[in-house]
Amino acid sequence: MCRLYGFISNELTKVECSLVHAQNALMHQSRSDLRGIDHPDGWGIVRYAEGMPLAERRATAAHEDIWFSVTAERTYAHVVVAHIRKATVGQPRLENTHPFCHGCWTLAHNGTVAGFDHLQSELERETDPELLVYRKGETDSELVFYWLLTRLKRAGIEVDRPQDDMSLLVDIVGRAVADIDQRSRQAAPGVISKLNLLLTNGRLLLAACWNHTLYFVERRGIHDCEICGIPHVHHQRGTPYRALVVASEPISPEAWQEIPNHSIVITNQAADLRTYPVPRRDSASACREARSS
Numbered sequence: 001m002c003r004l005y006g007f008i009s010n011e012l013t014k015v016e017c018s019l020v021h022a023q024n025a026l027m028h029q030s031r032s033d034l035r036g037i038d039h040p041d042g043w044g045i046v047r048y049a050e051g052m053p054l055a056e057r058r059a060t061a062a063h064e065d066i067w068f069s070v071t072a073e074r075t076y077a078h079v080v081v082a083h084i085r086k087a088t089v090g091q092p093r094l095e096n097t098h099p100f101c102h103g104c105w106t107l108a109h110n111g112t113v114a115g116f117d118h119l120q121s122e123l124e125r126e127t128d129p130e131l132l133v134y135r136k137g138e139t140d141s142e143l144v145f146y147w148l149l150t151r152l153k154r155a156g157i158e159v160d161r162p163q164d165d166m167s168l169l170v171d172i173v174g175r176a177v178a179d180i181d182q183r184s185r186q187a188a189p190g191v192i193s194k195l196n197l198l199l200t201n202g203r204l205l206l207a208a209c210w211n212h213t214l215y216f217v218e219r220r221g222i223h224d225c226e227i228c229g230i231p232h233v234h235h236q237r238g239t240p241y242r243a244l245v246v247a248s249e250p251i252s253p254e255a256w257q258e259i260p261n262h263s264i265v266i267t268n269q270a271a272d273l274r275t276y277p278v279p280r281r282d283s284a285s286a287c288r289e290a291r292s293s
Helices: 016-021 027-032 066-074 117-126 139-152 167-187 283-292
Strands: 003-014 043-049 052-058 076-084 098-100 105-110 196-200 205-208 215-220 240-246 263-268 274-277
Touching: 003 016, 003 027, 003 098, 003 105, 003 205, 016 027, 016 066, 027 066, 043 066, 052 066, 052 105, 076 105, 076 196, 098 139, 105 139, 105 167, 117 139, 117 167, 139 167, 167 196, 167 205, 167 263, 167 274, 205 240
Parallel strands: none
Antiparallel strands: 003 076, 003 240, 043 052, 043 076, 098 105, 105 196, 196 205, 205 263, 215 240, 263 274
16 A cells, blocks of 8 residues: 655645655655555655646655655645555556656555456556557556546546546546446455545646545645744735645644545645545446446
């Protein structure tokens, strides 16, 4: 399993303390998370600049790689997605390291698609060949990313152009996650798929909670950082600062809230938060969805 971090705000913000210095910063979780599990098999940090993702990824443990701290120190953005990996599907190699980026989209995954050995060829057939050629590794997560982009594309969402329709994005992702879960239950009875996803196009941040822990905290107003004592915001006077942070487990002593299982949280740069339930699906509905995709 892995650990996720997602951040979105209405003003440029430095996220170094959350990634490196906080009580339960992502770097500390790479050595041991709150369950005592390490995540040594790679790390990635993506920030958005001029609407497009800029990624730094390494197939090494974040707590052993000075470049993780250096990258975090330089990460100053409206939108950030970070990930530390514990490999389940695919070896600890750079091409298997999250987050994955294509066009304006970025995805990070915490969990495993149950029955992936049986589902892989099926998902490949359903993925647009023009997108599938960009797949570099062998993880379930990267294939799900391009399969999901295919669904977005068929719904009229261009992969190179951001859009702001929260409801449409929630509908597509919710159906997709429920579809994979249902197929996994058929392919691997008794094995639970864990499908926590962070997805962003640089304007919206979507977090899907599916059979794994996921938390969020809302931040309002400018405050000195409890770790280093200074604010991290490039603040313009008269602008009410708003931000949302999503993580696999609480990072700081703030008032984190757990995201309900089988639900999606989505927000924009103004941190207007919305939560939607995603019902599990039966066999018949999943088959109809597969035929129409």
